[in-house]
Amino acid sequence: MKQLKVFGSLVKDSVDVITKGSKTYHVWMAFLTLVMLIGMYCYSIQLEHGLSVTGMTDRVSWGLYISNFTFLVGVAAAAVMLVMPTYVLKDIDFKQAVLIGEGLAVAALIMCLAFVIADMGGPSVLWHMIPGIGVFNFPNSMLTWDVIVLNGYLFLNITIPFYILFRHYQGKEAKANVYVPGVILSVFWAVGIHLVTAFLYQGLQARPFWNNALLGPRFLASAFAAGPALIILVLAIIRTFTAFKIEDKTIKKIAMVVTVAAQINIIMLVSELFKEFYAPTHHSESAYYLFFGLDGKTALLPWIWTAISLNVLATVLLTFHKLRNNFKVLFFACSILFIAIWIEKGFGLIVPGFIPGPYGKIAEYTPTGIEIGVTLGIWALGALIFTMLAKTAISIETGKLRYKK
Numbered sequence: 241m242k243q244l245k246v247f248g249s250l251v252k253d254s255v256d257v258i259t260k261g262s263k264t265y266h267v268w269m270a271f272l273t274l275v276m277l278i279g280m281y282c283y284s285i286q287l288e289h290g291l292s293v294t295g296m297t298d299r300v301s302w303g304l305y306i307s308n309f310t311f312l313v314g315v316a317a318a319a320v321m322l323v324m325p326t327y328v329l330k331d332i333d334f335k336q337a338v339l340i341g342e343g344l345a346v347a348a349l350i351m352c353l354a355f356v357i358a359d360m361g362g363p364s365v366l367w368h369m370i371p372g373i374g375v376f377n378f379p380n381s382m383l384t385w386d387v388i389v390l391n392g393y394l395f396l397n398i399t400i401p402f403y404i405l406f407r408h409y410q411g412k413e414a415k416a417n418v419y420v421p422g423v424i425l426s427v428f429w430a431v432g433i434h435l436v437t438a439f440l441y442q443g444l445q446a447r448p449f450w451n452n453a454l455l456g457p458r459f460l461a462s463a464f465a466a467g468p469a470l471i472i473l474v475l476a477i478i479r480t481f482t483a484f485k486i487e488d489k490t491i492k493k494i495a496m497v498v499t500v501a502a503q504i505n506i507i508m509l510v511s512e513l514f515k516e517f518y519a520p521t522h523h524s525e526s527a528y529y530l531f532f533g534l535d536g537k538t539a540l541l542p543w544i545w546t547a548i549s550l551n552v553l554a555t556v557l558l559t560f561h562k563l564r565n566n567f568k569v570l571f572f573a574c575s576i577l578f579i580a581i582w583i584e585k586g587f588g589l590i591v592p593g594f595i596p597g598p599y600g601k602i603a604e605y606t607p608t609g610i611e612i613g614v615t616l617g618i619w620a621l622g623a624l625i626f627t628m629l630a631k632t633a634i635s636i637e638t639g640k641l642r643y644k645k
Contacts, residue, residue, distance in 0.1 A: 257640075269624070283617065291361050295608045297605075302359070305358045311582050312352045313463070316349045321467065322337055323423055323426060354618045354622075358618065369384075385440075386433075393426065396425065411642060459585075463501075466582070469574035473578070498558060509551070526593060530592040550577070551577065557569055557573040
């Protein structure tokens with residue numbers, strides 16, 4: 241009963257914290273709410289008319305929704321790059337950022353699930369995925385593996401930080417023997433969620449563009465570049481607008497993680513390009529469409545070459561020690577790297593897998609305003625959830641939020 245009373249007090253105090261703040265905070269929350277409302281309106285149109293209001297067709301059945309889903313799985317998995325040094329290797333320099341990273345993982349996973357629901361057309365068909373009621377088809381279906389690992393990782397990223405914050409809220413230290421086993425499990429689980437997502441694409445034999453042994457490792461490399469890059473940008477905002485102190489050395493260590501991952505990602509990109517274009521076969525047509533266009537169809541050319549240019553520029557800037565230690569340069573490099581990988585793992589991966597089709601037909605895909613509206617609404621939802629989680633966590637960690645007996 242006592243713990244329930246403390247939990248009730250935590251919920252009440254958290255609501256009080258997230259509903260109060262500066263003028264800038266309220267403007268930010270109002271902006272996110274407005275974008276969410278626009279997204280809900282667009283989604284209501286999709287519910288009424290079906291997926292016909294999107295740019296997806298029977299030729300290109302995955303578009304903006306699954307592109308964002310794939311990218312955000314990587315952002316969620318990137319939290320492990322803070323969790324492992326903090327809890328397993330006992331590196332105190334990462335300790336300030338780890339709860340922020342796990343909060344970002346929770347927001348990213350909720351967005352992942354929202355994008356899947358949007359891509360399915362609506363929540364009314366979710367019963368098909370419920371074991372015993374629908375056709376879960378475990379363990380044969382890679383999709384069911386994806387459902388399990390994503391929900392399992394979401395559970396770990398909610399329970400572990402909640403336990404730590406719940407103890408700190410009471411003025412107590414978290415017991416390592418309680419949360420460390422979950423932390424070690426989450427390290428392997430984080431790798432698993434992205435590998436399973438990669439296997440989901442690799443297992444589709446009719447899509448040769450995805451039949452690549454490097455797909456899984458490259459998913460991880462790009463995730464460990466884009467995710468920590470976003471964490472650096474978030475930490476920069478937090479230490480500017482809040483009392484939560486993030487030391488320079490913490491950001492510099494995360495920047496080193498981003499640099500190494502970005503370099504590995506570039507090496508794997510070059511390896512893939514060599515494989516596709518040095519001795520091309522008819523299976524290379526999707527890559528040709530993506531990078532050079534086919535039969536006058538060039539919708540993805542500006543996207544992919546922009547992504548590669550930004551990727552190379554960001555990696556070069558991060559590679560030089562003096563440039564990386566200049567925070568203005570670092571924040572710029574992280575921003576363009578995040579955008580580059582978002583394009584690369586979205587339009588640069590999902591869409592060209594369907595073009596040309598199995599019979600050689602080229603049907604290009606362009607997202608509609610409805611799709612863009614729903615997508616922005618889901619991103620706003622994730623940003624709102626993260627803002628509320630971060631504000632509560634920061635208040636507890638700085639000692640402003642404590643249980644009053």
